[in-house]
Amino acid sequence: MGWRIGSGQRINIWSDPWLPGPHGGLIRGKSINHNYTLVSDLIDHQTATWKVDVLLNLFESDLVEQFCSIPLSRTDLDDEIVWRYDGSGLYNVKSGYKLLQEERQSDSGMYVAAPLSISRFFSSMWGVSLPAKVKINMWRVMNNFLATYANLQARRLNVNNCCPLCGSEVENVQHIMWECVFVKELLGAQGIQVANQHPDVPWMEWMALVFERLNSVQRHALMVTCWVVWHARNKVVHDGVQPSVTNSLSFILASLKEYEMLNLKGVTRPLPIQAKWEAP
Ligand SMILES: [Zn+2]
Secondary structure (H helix, E strand, O other), rough: OOEEEOOOOOOOOOOOOOOOOOOOHHHOOOOOOOOEEEHHHHEOOOEEEEEHHHOOOOOOOHHHHHOOOOOOOOOOOOOEEEEEOOOOOOHHHHHHHHHHHHHHHHHOOOOOOOOHHHHHHHHHHHOOOOOHHHHHHHHHHHHOOOOOHHHHHHHOOOOOEOOOOOOOOOOHHHHHHHHHHHHHHHHHHHHOOOOOOOOOHHHHHHHHHHHHOOOOOHHHHHHHHHHHHHHHHHHHHHHOOOOOOOHHHHHHHHHHHHHHHHHHHHHOOOOOOOOOOOOO
8 A cells, every 4th residue: 555645744754655666665764854744744835846955855866756756736635545556556456466466475575565465464463462362352353353333233133333432433343443533543642643444445454454554563552552442432332431532542551561561571581690799
């Protein structure tokens, strides 16, 4: 997946795959310059051209050449996620599956940041150093094994399928775990941008693509957030207690910290026995 650039306001220069060419569209090997965050900072919106002087200050000339090859639009279009490997820039299922197939056949690293296949997603997900309960929840999320209202309705149970957290959409797995304002706020606060699932990409594949784009800290954050959101959702359903974003966020951050400490302890080997101190 990659971005087709409109206003550039939704695309992070340093962490989103938006460049044409190799490296899966990511900028590699550059230290982040915090004065520039969004691609829109690199665009002169009056003239719809790249700010070449800024680009030359930030990047080597061959990279600047790559930027300038990206066409910009005079009308302020929204940035859109597109499938990078289809020449037209539009996602099509055939090219998507072809890519996943090629991915499975080649572990040579040819597609540097191309989507993980689903099986590779699961092996990396199970390998994450988080408690089993968090991983099992993620496995349920991916497989759509949660008892969401949409799933209960599919089993012909007579329920109101409205999301208990926002009250405005059907509660299916994509909504409660990804697109609901509640989860969006939690993920956004942890630096994870949420783009709506592409209608042609199945849920599991979508999450595998999302997961693949995250670094290990963000993967932990996503998994713990999904776990906390499901608990928060159950608390509303069973106890009628509406969760606040602030409380859920502090709980997520505290849990992440705790797991990190446990991991640190886990990998620290006992210190070698020191020579005994003796009184001089
Ligand atoms: Zn909702």
